[in-house]
Amino acid sequence: MKSYQKLTQPSACRLEEEGAAPAPTGHGKLAPCWVGSGLLVAAVLLSAITVWVLQQVSVGWPRPTLPPKCLLVPESHRFDCYPERHVVVTQQLCESRGCCFIESPPPAAGKRGVPWCFYPPDFPSYTLESLNETALGMVGLLVRREKAYYPRDIEMLRLDVEFETDTRLHIKITDAANPRYEVPLEVPRATKKAENPIYSLDFSWDPFGVVLRRRATGMVLLNTTVAPLIFADQFLQISTSLPSKFLYGLGEHRGPLLHSMDWSTLTLCSLSPITSSFNAMEVALQPQYQQVIGFPAMPPFWALGFHLCRWGYGSSNETWQTVRAMRNYQIPQDAQWNDIDYMDGYRDFTFDSQKFASLPSLVEDLHKHGQHYVMILDPGISSTDPNGSYWPFDEGLRRGLFLNTTQGQTLIGQVWPGFTAFADFSNPDTHQWWLENLQRFHAHVPFDGLWIDMNEPSNFMDGSEEGCPPGELDSPPYTPAVLGDSLSAKTVCASAKQKASVHYNLHNLYGLMEAKATASALIQIWGKRPFVISRSTFPSQGRYSGHWLGDNRSQWKDMYYSIPGLLSFSLFGIPLVGADICGFSGSTSEELCTRWMQLGAFYPFARNHNTQNEKAQDPTVFSPAARTAMKNVLLTRYSLLPFLYTLFHRAHLQGDTVARPLFFEFPQDVTTLGLDRQFLWGRSLLVTPVLDPGVDSVTGYVPRGTWYDFYTVRSTAALGRDPCPKPCVVPLTPSYLYLLLPAQGSSMNSSGEMVKMSAPLDHLNLHIREGAILPTQKPGTTSEATRRNPLCLIVTLSSSDTAWGDLFWDDGESLDTFEQGSYSYVVFNVTQVGCSGEGRGATEVTIGTLTSCFPHPQFYLISGLPSPQSQLLNLSCSISALI
CATH class of the missing domain: 2.60.40.1760 (glycosyl hydrolase (family 31))
Incomplete structure (x- = not known):
């Protein structure tokens, strides 16, 4: 490329x-x-x-008589001297640029093949x-x-x-x-x-x-x-x-x-x-x-719960019915979203007073149940309302906050509300105007997060209602292979004027600048961590927003493609990422949606979303068997929220990935370098989803070592049960209680091999790596309820009887808790002589060694009840504690 x-x-x-x-x-x-x-x-x-991107290609092909300098260039070093598209490159055209011309074998379908016109050595x-x-x-x-x-x-x-x-x-x-x-x-x-x-x-x-x-x-x-x-x-x-x-x-x-x-x-x-x-x-x-x-921002705890949306909720009452159905079936849900349906004429900062009259009441109800509300916004502002009737446009026009044409007039394009002007987020004054709009709307509908869409910016016209002026900004000497072979196709003119520069220079930054303005506004509105999901991204975007992978299709192939997508964005420093679970366009099937819900439950950002005029695909609309499978996998996600939250802390603190490819943990294992149908949460939890229809098994790669089945570990040591032959319950603080619980479960001792795993429709394969300590909780139907439940550590010993893990804990919503020291962080270690936990806090307690309670266990559960006001840190273990 x-x-x-x-x-x-x-x-x-x-x-x-x-x-x-x-x-x-x-x-x-x-x-x-x-x-x-x-x-x-x-x-x-x-x-x-x-x-x-090059690769040596060895082929036999007749070569014409050529200058010696051209024959000296191997195929692997033939860099294209004529990259223009839609041009039949002849020898005359090539040599007019002073380049070499050698015909090569026809390329494979969809490939360019070895360039015929390439640079000579001199x-x-x-x-x-x-x-x-x-x-x-x-x-x-x-x-x-x-x-x-x-x-x-x-x-x-x-x-x-x-x-x-x-x-x-x-x-x-x-x-x-x-x-x-x-x-x-x-x-x-x-x-x-x-x-x-x-x-x-x-x-x-x-x-x-x-x-x-x-x-x-x-x-x-x-x-x-x-x-x-x-x-x-x-x-x-x-x-x-x-x-x-x-x-x-x-x-x-x-x-x-x-x-x-x-x-x-x-x-x-x-x-x-x-x-x-x-x-x-x-x-x-x-x-x-x-x-x-820059490292990504720490998301609010609730953002890691399950989100539900669709384009096509006809009213706030219909939206509310979906929320109630989720509650009736006790299916975990943290956030309800609305697409552009809620708006009055698709205009930002409005809601339909007829169909969505009860929207404020819906949001109030969500908050009473520990849930949250997220709505969509676009950067295109309606420009056709009568003067004085639509404050966002009137005030933006008065302050000069929109993109302008080369003649200094407001550039008008077309998006959902019709003719629109585009906010200029390169102008600091626009950030203040954006804040004021959000404050005004928040006073009526107290939303908790924002979904910023169409922010490339997208335009239903090419350029503007008047087109784009002639010139080399809109028609450069070289045009990359972009949509419509034009820089203005489905966006604004490259020559459009913005405060910081011309749009030609700022186009790629548009989504980042909007995300920055939006995150800043939300912080000012409620003084807590912002939650923003953006379609367009740029380097450092993770500091201000998460990302969803764009509109996909309800197809098995798209479900698979979501894994490379989320792993790539993890590499880009945007860990809060996921795809539209069950697919956006097209009609899903029960089997596809069940499998996708299983996979999507392990997206760092988990949202089910689909388009209008297609059947609903939230968990409540499927058969009891499918609904139960979806519910159970969401409960599994919620049980792992402390682990997931700790992974986001490490991403925020030092740039670790949350979801990561297997080669990140096993770089010496050549097989892992091409794997993208599985992934890890952190270093310890292996996710192997089913990505094909009509099967009841899945073949996945299991790297070298011992891996424990997640479910048998959990099922043989239920939370809250004390199976110890003698008391081994030690208080840490009045609000924390730890129980050491032995568990027996299946394991795999792998030499690094592909393994066929049973995968009926109600099962997602999850395996815990040896030597890991995972913090979990008994799941509730919201993240708020989950945080009130017992805390549990799953400990899987390595072959040398060691394990390591950590836990980050704060109030889940305040700004800069780590930077201000308002948090608890524990590093847990298990060694042959005992266990220890080191962290930052005011409490130090001695507890018994694991081996003092159980002779030769392979893994344990350690549980306790957390309190937001407590600090859990500086644990040490000694064998005398239980004597």
Whole structure:
């Protein structure tokens, strides 16, 4: 793939199946994506900005008589010199650019194949004219002696290299003569040069290139000498070879987690490549990346419960009926959502006074039952209401807070309410206006979270009601493979004016800026952690919102694709992620929805959502057997909320993943590198869903070691029962009580192999890794009720009789509890001589060793009743405690 103008990160603006037609996003509308200007290349150890994906292809094919220099270029290093689409590249066209032309075998279906037109070894590029030391690294001057084939190529470039840390290097290339727009990301700035970097950097002076190596092994991580650097006004190209065939982390495409290396071309709104080789240190890349973009926010505890929505609730009463049905069947639910149905004429900050007259009462009822309400908002503001009748537009127009045309008039497009203006979130004044709108609406409908949709921004028109003006912003010399082959297709004009710059530069940032404004507004409204789910994303989005994977289909293939999607966004630093459970468009089946509810119960963000004019798919509408299976798997999720919450704490604190691919934990196991039909919660809980119809078993990979069946551990040691032959109950505080409970359950001793597992329709396979300690609770039907129930630790001993786990606990909603010290955190350890727990808090209590109560158990449950006011920390174990 190629990245043009700026190298960024994933967005939901355009999702494609690799090798397939684009899939719909946003109520059946294809969301637009393209890139702006500016170049930022950050080379982080163990990773590289990857601009071309290559693979050696060995074929026999007759070759014409060619210049020797062209024959010197192996197929693996043939970088496309004519990437324009919809052009039949002839030898004459190719050679007019000074490039080589060699016909290759026809590519496989859906693939580009080896480029016929490629750069020769002596293609004119930049020369590194000077390189001088600075306090943080080096600064250099790059000069191009000959013009490239793209118009307005830049003659002189500035090279800045900063050795920021021992594991992070920052390389930046900019126009040396003219300031250009740069993405305003808040990234850490080094104050001193790294003293002992574990990487080395070498330069090729003519032609210019950089080679980044791992110092210990000499492995090349980044090599830009393989093709010329192109830096024109509206076309940027930097190329590298890869040290591994395993490439992950390129967003915006529905397909396998491991990307094809067979000459694939991927068009992105943004870029965040993650490469992995057979080195365990590769796992450290994830927190390194998030150190640059910022760690994700800690979500409120209730956000980890089950969410229910659909586009097509005809009224607030119909919505309420669904909530009541969920309660009647005692199916866990934390949040009820409404799509655009609730609005008056699809206008933001309104609700239909006829069909949704009881909406305020519904929200009040949800709150009385410990539940929450989430509503949708779009950035398109209705512009056709009579003057003075619609405050959001009137006030936004008065303050000049909308995108403008090149002539300075409000740009008008079309979204759900009809003709609309688009909020300019690059303007700080817009954030205040957004807050005021939300405050006004919250006074009538006290919502708890927001779903921001259509925020690429999406537009039912191309550009505006008047189209887009001629010019190179809207019609650049090179147009990537975007929707409609136009930057304005189903979005606004690239030339539209915003406070910070032209939309050409800000398009990819639109969703991030709206999420930032929304999160800030919610904090100001109720002074607690905000809950925001956004469709469009950008690097650092996890600091402000979660993400759902866009509109999918009620198909088995889409259910499978959701796993690579959520794992990719985990890599991107957006751990609060999930797909529309049971599918958005199309009609689901009972079998598909049951299996999808089982999988979706282990999405970090779990929401069932579907479109209008399709049958309902919430758990209450299915047969008793299916309904019970869905209920049980949600109860399982709720029992694991303390574990899940602790994983989010680790993500917030140090950038760990919540849902993670198996290769993160087993990087030396080559088999795990291609697995994307299973995943882990943290390091300890293996999820193996059924992804195919009509089966009662599933084959999954079980990495080396002992793995315990989650359900038999739970069922043979029920919470609250004391099976000890003598008392082994020790009070920690008046509000905490721990019980040591032995349990017997099935286990698998794997050498690292595929295992066929029984999987009837009512069963999801879950396995706990040896050496783990998982905090759980007896589940309630809401997260609030669950938090009042007994706490339980599941302990699975390793072969050396050790185990480790941790628990983070706070009030679940206050801001910055960790930063302010208003929390409890315990690290539990079990060793051959006993157990211990270390943490931060005011209470220290000695309890008995596990082995003093049970001779040779393999795993245990430790339970107790938590109190929000208590602090559970600094546990130590001694054998004398129970004597």
